[in-house]
Amino acid sequence: MFLRPLQENREHVASYYAATLGEHTTYPTLAERIDTDVCVIGGGFSGISTALHLAERGYRVVVLEGNRIGWGATGRNGGQLIGGFSMDADDLRKDLGKEGVHAVWRMGQEGVDIIKQRVAAYGIDCDLRFGYCDVALKPRDLESFTMDLVRQQELGYPHTMRLLSRDELRSLVKSDLYLGGLLNEGYGQLHPLKLCLGEARAAASLGVQIFEQTRAVKLEQGEHPVVHTEHGVVHAKYVAVCGDAYLGELVPQLSSRNLPAASFVIATAPLGERAKDVMTRELAVCDTRWALDYYRLSVDGRLVFGGACNYTGLAPANVTETMRQKMLKVFPQLHDVAIDYTWGGQIGISMNRIPQLGRLKGNVFYAQGYSGHGVAPTHLMGKLLAEAVSGHAERFDLFARYKHLPFPGGKWMRQPLYALGMLYYRTLDLL
Structure with a gap:
């Protein structure tokens, strides 16, 4: 089977979801300096969920999306609402213990409940x-x-x-x-794209500033993080990095762990x-x-x-x-x-199929690596990120205890090496 690169631009792909959306977003492009409490990088489920949870807690929030809200995997997936995570919870037992595994299982089911509550609270029509x-x-x-x-x-x-x-x-x-x-x-x-845009409207109604066509090009980490975009800059008390598979090399430490x-x-x-x-x-x-x-x-x-x-x-x-x-x-x-x-x-694929949640330098947090199972877990991760920012990091810390290794092979070889390794599992599918 011949393969070719994916062809993408900065507008939504020509999917069934985009065709049946019934609306188009018109959020502005950032072209100035902004000061805020929290800057969220990424306008998919992780980023919008984080922003909405924070806005409900009274924080000033800025969301930076390099393309359109819901442009990436959020607006293109199969629309399956499944609780839990793509790995077996027992895989966590060594690191988290029995009670930790049970806590993670309960959190995995919570993602579905968050969506149900959002749909009801904000009147989101998402089929x-x-x-x-x-x-x-x-x-x-x-x-x-x-x-x-x-x-x-x-x-x-x-x-x-x-x-x-x-x-x-x-x-x-x-x-x-x-x-x-x-x-x-x-x-x-x-309908995942309708859900994400409905949540974005809800966030905006609570004061969240959303910017589209605004790609983060540099992140200064630390206690007073700064995010530089193509035409503007955001000074924040906290940053949440939620770019997942489309993060690129903005944070090489994260890119090496998310394929x-x-x-x-x-x-x-x-x-x-x-x-x-x-x-x-x-x-x-x-x-x-x-x-x-x-x-x-x-x-x-x-x-x-x-x-x-x-x-x-x-x-x-x-x-x-x-x-x-x-x-x-x-x-x-x-x-x-x-x-x-x-x-x-x-x-975004993590090597062990477990979503990655953690903290970088200073007040910079991240969530990524849902491994094809992200509609509900992204909503949970947004809540855990908001809890951590607001000083209640117990559940965040539990999930962040699981350590994620980088993919072997470095920037250029990790993709072909992992693809080769996955041939083993495809072979198992045939047995």
């Missing part, structure tokens, strides 16, 4: 719906689902979860590919009555592979189908056809359905 299913391709997946169900019940998960047999799943998801599933009524789906990987999504033409030939219920669905498929039905009856994560950071030569073939392996009955939208972008 929020509940119902999510993990699907099994192999018997070991079913064993894992059973353990997940027991663990969630032991920890007091408040929503309905149940194992589905092959026939039960087939009655919901019209594919012959799966052996069964794990249904979770506490997770779901949404940009390319991921892609398609949306079909509206299916109309044929939507029932795909799913009889509007579920968000994921399989369990490292190179997983994920999909859902949009409110206007399109199949939104994602996957094809590429750890080189490059795109297939024909993204639409690549994704179409992946979709047809799951739903061959859609062979004659048109693909209306194709898009992709970068997601």
